[in-house]
Amino acid sequence: MTPEQLAHRTSRAVDAAVQGGRDFGLTVTEPRVLHDLFSVVVHLAPSPVVARVLTVVPQHADLDSLAGRQRVELDMVRWLADRGTPVVPPSLLIPAEPVRVDGFSMTFWQLVEEVKDREPDYVANAGLVPGLHAAMRDYPGELGFLSAAEPRFIDDGIAMLEQRPDLIDPADLERMRREWRVLEPIVRSRTMFEWKFPGIDVQPVHGDSPVANIFHGVGGDLYADFEMVTLGPVEWDMALLGPDCEAAYNCAAQRRGMRPLNEDVLSFVNAVGMLVAFASLALTPQLPLLVDAMRQLPEQWRSMPFAGSLAA
Template sequence: MTAFATPEDIAARTAAATNAAVAAGRDLGLEITEGRVLYELFSVVVHLVPSPVVARVPTVLPHTTTPESLARRQRQELDVAQWLHDQGTPVIPPSTLVPREPVQRDGFSITFWPFTDEDKSSEPDYLRNSELTADLHRALQDYPGELDFLSSAEPRFVREGLDELEGLDVVAGEDLARARREWEVLEPLVSDEDAFRRRFPGIEPQPIHGDSPPANIFASTGGPLFSDFELVTRGPVEWDLAGLGPELVAAYDRGAARNGLRALDEEVLRFVNAVGAIRVIAYLSCADQLPAMVEFMRPFIDQWRATDVYA
């Protein structure tokens, strides 16, 4: 890991991503007077004012991500979001004002979405969102596109990320040692669908959101909308509820019963919670790009420390 990015470095990266989004949008024929940053963390989200278009620009990426793999993932996201929209599922679909393709510009890969008014009148309702996630899973069961098994677990990145953390002070040595032991058990199950099926007979993988949909439901003025399918994949539905706790699991199960779906399986939940925790630790290898993630990830690591070792 090189030196940590300074606030000036991050501001420069945000400015470069914004400029790339504006230039790409103009090349596509959009009228743009300014790029207004709406959000930034792992991606920079830019409103291309006055066009009703938002550009999303990933900026903090694992070292295993290539321009080709990122563009492939973005195409899957665009395709899934469009398909869900066409089926009448409440989602934020791709923008209709530009081609439905990621655009490469100045070292960034950019996707375009409709500007959507946000309802800021109340706090996020994660109980409701967890129950709504079952609606999404029911809709995704019929998705006809090809998706890889648990690609959002990023097994190669996790393995190499844990290696990169050796000797660094962003994670305690005993935590890293435990993470390595657990990953020896977990990696085969996320890398091989047949191995997963043998370990969890009767659990059928299906298309899933891949990145905690209860935290990625956008509160629009017209109602809740599913969004951010950047890590869409195939896997057990439990993956989408990883790390959320018993109250939100119970809310999902209510939605599952309403949709005629099975309840969440406790053993699979334990598995996905363990994978998610190790993935969080591995992402600390990207802390040089986003130093704030060290504090941001700490509660997740504390929660993992309190669990039994996965074996």
């Protein structure tokens, strides 16, 4: 997409968010974009409501599947908020359901004032993740096993990259294919995972790197962005974060009487995480900045064991 097309998409998303808010009786006169990457996040000022409008989505996703994912997110966050877990909560002024306007699916959240000019401290954030895992453990809703890995997304990513030699080295693409043949059966089957990693429990997890999704509110840190919530090992939430973050997680987990991260499972989720990252290049027509954002990825990947050593 050209810069003009990207700007037009953002403008459409803002207009849709405003319309969605007004349809529920909100006064919206000064909408302000807070964030614009995979979603356009809009403060519907002066109302204390923030709309999150999905704009960059996999080619296989339709409005029904997007709304289904958003519905699970809203249910999880409401459940956590009711139990006192510090989360960015859904808006109380709009029903906690996905809303469709002009081809977009969106959700509405309470406006929380953010601490300004605070640099993210991912190691410190990693120490907060065991608390989230403890809070999520008893969630009673139904979740798919490792749905956040999105096997269809990886399949489509490989197919797309076969047509885009400008985005990936042929040797790396071949490694993707070979690794996915090893990893896919474990990603798609809880039974296969439990056979491969005996004694490793699975539970509800955030699904989308909670270390990078801690919102620094003026009243304290809040867990946010549960769009990819899934059933899986706790290691999934620590994929590709490195030894410092892993150590911070383990320290906090030990204080809570929880198990430390398992090295074999970490190798597995790191390998899958890399394939998801490469598959994300399929989204570059919708989000061109991904090309530069992932420029260092191949070098890092080549230093990692093939398929997390699972093929050995």
